[in-house]
Amino acid sequence: MTARIIALANQKGGVGKTTSAINLAASLAMMEKLVLLVDFDPQGHSTTGLGFPKPDNRAGSYALMKGAPVEALILTTEVPMLQVVPAGKDLAQLEFELFELPELQVLRRALQPVLDKFDYILIDPPPSLGMITLNALTAADEVIIPMPCEFLAMDGLAELVETIRRIQAGPNAALKLGGILLTMAEERTNLGSAVASEVRAAFPGKVFQTQIPRNIRLAEAPSHGKPVAFYDLRSKGAQAYLNLAKEWLGIEEPLIPRGPA
Ligand code: ADP
Ligand code: MG
Numbered sequence: 001m002t003a004r005i006i007a008l009a010n011q012k013g014g015v016g017k018t019t020s021a022i023n024l025a026a027s028l029a030m031m032e033k034l035v036l037l038v039d040f041d042p043q044g045h046s047t048t049g050l051g052f053p054k055p056d057n058r059a060g061s062y063a064l065m066k067g068a069p070v071e072a073l074i075l076t077t078e079v080p081m082l083q084v085v086p087a088g089k090d091l092a093q094l095e096f097e098l099f100e101l102p103e104l105q106v107l108r109r110a111l112q113p114v115l116d117k118f119d120y121i122l123i124d125p126p127p128s129l130g131m132i133t134l135n136a137l138t139a140a141d142e143v144i145i146p147m148p149c150e151f152l153a154m155d156g157l158a159e160l161v162e163t164i165r166r167i168q169a170g171p172n173a174a175l176k177l178g179g180i181l182l183t184m185a186e187e188r189t190n191l192g193s194a195v196a197s198e199v200r201a202a203f204p205g206k207v208f209q210t211q212i213p214r215n216i217r218l219a220e221a222p223s224h225g226k227p228v229a230f231y232d233l234r235s236k237g238a239q240a241y242l243n244l245a246k247e248w249l250g251i252e253e254p255l256i257p258r259g260p261a
Helices: 017-030 045-049 061-065 091-100 106-117 131-139 157-169 190-202 216-224 236-249
Strands: 004-008 035-039 082-085 120-124 142-148 176-183
Touching: 004 017, 004 131, 017 035, 017 045, 017 082, 017 120, 017 142, 017 176, 017 216, 017 236, 035 045, 035 061, 035 106, 045 216, 061 091, 061 106, 091 131, 106 120, 106 131, 131 157, 142 157, 176 190, 216 236
Parallel strands: 004 120, 004 142, 035 082, 035 120, 142 176
Antiparallel strands: none
């Protein structure tokens, strides 16, 4: 087994990166894949969203980037088969440290020792195109771009695509666009559907069929420290991320996911 590394990237905040990282990771784990989620954002929302306190600089992805062995930093979540490397605000200083070097391969090297222990490694980077995100894109096999179905959704996308091209032309020629994920979709509004159609027309074949609806359960679940499927399995949000995992895995048949224990 060699883990496929997936970075969720968008330099805008509030687009659903962390929500998608937590819930796609949990959904893949519920489909019996071994998954490691690397919280790579100083805000630590993937960490708190899975019920862990933000670590200090000896215990999370900051330590990982400073040479601590990844195995020592992994936490076990309540979702069987899902583990996490947490992050806290100390990671912010890494932005400057990497900028001074500058060094893009640190994360890729740091994850090498566990590539044979997971099916998927998901990375949740911060809302910027700084050195932390560039390290995530350099480590990744694929990038998923979450994009809300909102006015100006595609604003800034050209910059992100250009950044991906530069990573492909430089440190990571193998990087692929795994797909664009439409988030916070409101089927019943004209604007929401117009944005969705616009994005699909601009990126034919690159947008996931599965759209993530705006769903209050997705916003509530993090305060309970759970992925949405462990908070409300029947919610539209939980079902959407399970469908996304199925689409990702190429599973056509409906299957009954393993629910909360
Ligand atoms: P990012 O990581 O890109 O900054 P988040 O995933 O943290 O974005 O989402 C921003 C906010 O929107 C969070 O409060 C989150 O709970 C909420 N949110 C994200 N996706 C949805 C959704 N599909 N429906 C409702 N709320 C959502
Ligand atoms: Mg986030």
